[in-house]
Amino acid sequence: MNTLFIGAISGMTAVALSAFGAHALDGALSERAMEVFQTAADYQFYHSLALVFITLLRMNYSASKKLKWSAGFFLGGIILFSGSLYLLSLSGIRWLGMITPLGGISFILGWLMLAIFAARDYSST
Known part of the structure; x- marks a missing residue:
């Protein structure tokens, strides 16, 4: 998986949708729907x-399954x-x-895998 490409496209899409x-949905949706x-x-x-960020880590830890799972x-x-x-x-x-x-659980698991990677595999030296 090309995490840099996916992250960049997803980030671009998030900014565009925001x-x-x-601008386009203001007044068309309820205040609660806008918040959601x-x-x-x-x-x-x-x-x-x-x-x-995971892409940057994978430059030095390309074989890490934990980073792949996190992504x-x-x-x-x-x-x-x-x-x-x-x-x-x-x-x-x-x-x-x-x-x-289910998406929230997926986010939590992504952060957990990143934390496990940091605790077990990451070396700052």
Whole structure:
């Protein structure tokens, strides 16, 4: 998986969607739906940066399965968490909210894998 490319495209998309939400959707959605949409964009952006960060780590730790798992969990979180919140805010289909926690768990697992990598494999020297 090309984590730099995916992180860059995801980051770009997060910025574009945030701007779209702030300008094109303002007044078209309820205040709560706007908050949900912005939360999706925020989490997508944070975890896009995490994917870029993992790319930098993989320059010195290319064989690390923990970093690969971390990146996969972050990408899964972006799709499940942010994706479900975007769709929920735009469509109002409430059952989409049941998918969101799966994305949150994926984000948590991504950070956990990164922490395990840091504790077991990372050397700052």
